Amino acid sequence: MDKRFVVTPNLCTGCRTCELACAFSHSVNGKPGLSRIYPLSAGTDEAWVPVVCLQCENAACVKACLVDAIARNPETGALELDYDRCVRCMACVAACPFGCSLPDDQHSLVVKCDLCGGEPVCAMFCPTKALAHQEICSSDRKSA
Amino acid sequence: MVNLTVNGKLVQADEGEMLLSVIRRLKIDIPSTCHHDAVEPYGACRLCTVEITKTEWNGWKNYVTACLYPAEEGLIISTHAPEVIELRKTLLDLYLARSPGAALIREMAAEYGITATSFQKVPDGDNCILCALCTRVCDAMGFHAISSVNRGHGKEIAPPLKEPPPDCVGCLSCAQVCPTDFIQYKDKGKTRTIWGKKFKLLTCKDTGRPTITVEFAEHLSRQRNIPADYFEHDHESHRRQLALTLGKLAEWDRKE
Numbered sequence: 001m002d003k004r005f006v007v008t009p010n011l012c013t014g015c016r017t018c019e020l021a022c023a024f025s026h027s028v029n030g031k032p033g034l035s036r037i038y039p040l041s042a043g044t045d046e047a048w049v050p051v052v053c054l055q056c057e058n059a060a061c062v063k064a065c066l067v068d069a070i071a072r073n074p075e076t077g078a079l080e081l082d083y084d085r086c087v088r089c090m091a092c093v094a095a096c097p098f099g100c101s102l103p104d105d106q107h108s109l110v111v112k113c114d115l116c117g118g119e120p121v122c123a124m125f126c127p128t129k130a131l132a133h134q135e136i137c138s139s140d141r142k143s144a
Numbered sequence: 145m146v147n148l149t150v151n152g153k154l155v156q157a158d159e160g161e162m163l164l165s166v167i168r169r170l171k172i173d174i175p176s177t178c179h180h181d182a183v184e185p186y187g188a189c190r191l192c193t194v195e196i197t198k199t200e201w202n203g204w205k206n207y208v209t210a211c212l213y214p215a216e217e218g219l220i221i222s223t224h225a226p227e228v229i230e231l232r233k234t235l236l237d238l239y240l241a242r243s244p245g246a247a248l249i250r251e252m253a254a255e256y257g258i259t260a261t262s263f264q265k266v267p268d269g270d271n272c273i274l275c276a277l278c279t280r281v282c283d284a285m286g287f288h289a290i291s292s293v294n295r296g297h298g299k300e301i302a303p304p305l306k307e308p309p310p311d312c313v314g315c316l317s318c319a320q321v322c323p324t325d326f327i328q329y330k331d332k333g334k335t336r337t338i339w340g341k342k343f344k345l346l347t348c349k350d351t352g353r354p355t356i357t358v359e360f361a362e363h364l365s366r367q368r369n370i371p372a373d374y375f376e377h378d379h380e381s382h383r384r385q386l387a388l389t390l391g392k393l394a395e396w397d398r399k400e
């Protein structure tokens with residue numbers, strides 16, 4: 001994996017463009033899906049954090065899934081949820097300590113960030129580069 | 145890899161791959177009501193039936209359930225041959241006699257031009273089409289709380305002795321996968337009721353919103369090593385917490 005999805009909260013203005021990009025790129029039957037990413041207040045005025053799945057190494061969602069519907073895509077590094085396997089028991093939603101498996105009640109689905117199959121659309125549209133998909137050297141930190 | 149023909153198109157498939165998965169990959173729409181990727185194929189609904197033949201069969205044809213028939217070299221498959229359509233129509237006609245109230249059945253039947261059953265209505269019919277997806281998913285989840293009981297006319301899905309099932313944890317998977325929405329449950333405040341059993345729902349310490357049942361969370365902690373405190377908050381509260389933590393880190397970064 002030479003490219004990483006990098007989140008830099010200090011650059012986030014809370015404009016929510018990422019949310020729109022995500023909802024449209026994950027549309028279901030022509031209708032926008034539930035966004036897997038959205039900025040939340042970092043506690044102080046004007047400080048925002050775009051919150052999105054961290055694609056954990058030893059992920060609680062994977063452990064919680066009793067039908068093995070969540071698996072790592074070796075090419076993108078994303079933990080992807082197989083909708084045809086998911087039985088919507090909500091175990092991953094309840095177990096993720098970062099709240100990044102989400103119930104999409106409108107479409108009766110559970111959703112999580114899949115890094116758009118390798119090219120995160122939110123990063124393409126982020127006007128301030130708070131979200132970026134970039135080459136990363138091993139000394140860099142803050143990668144998500 | 146084996147070579148097959150589906151509706152006149154040459155395609156390749158893994159040897160042993162079920163025909164339904166090949167057909168789905170080609171984006172050909174056939175009903176497959178009792179199929180779910182979380183469980184083994186079962187062949188209960190018969191709606192995925194297709195016609196197969198081979199050149200060396202000299203005109204002989206066979207009708208098989210696509211979900212259960214493995215791909216093999218030289219198969220010629222037809223998903224919408226007139227005989228297949230007839231067969232599906234008869235099945236849907238029969239389903240309509242048993243489960244006229246099931247929206248999915250009505251929709252599928254209408255697609256095949258059937259609006260009312262030509263058979264005698266099943267007097268005590270209900271919306272359960274006995275596909276056993278619920279019991280199979282429950283087994284796959286490792287709970288084995290429900291099963292099919294009796295045979296023939298009296299066959300139905302039920303917990304043991306038709307009493308509140310001791311092994312059920314109230315995860316709702318059975319109700320979620322039920323193609324006809326037959327399995328009923330009720331969430332009211334902090335209580336969930338399904339299969340006649342009452343469960344206490346965990347609630348988020350911040351938002352007070354209910355999440356999963358106490359029994360399900362305990363199972364996940366015990367069997368899958370999920371720390372019990374992960375279940376103390378709902379996903380929105382977890383997200384806010386993550387934003388605050390990352391926000392603090394970002395603040396240090398700014399000061400550096």
Ligand code: FES
Nearest residue numbers: 187189190192211
């Ligand atoms: S999906 Fe094949 S028999 Fe039901």
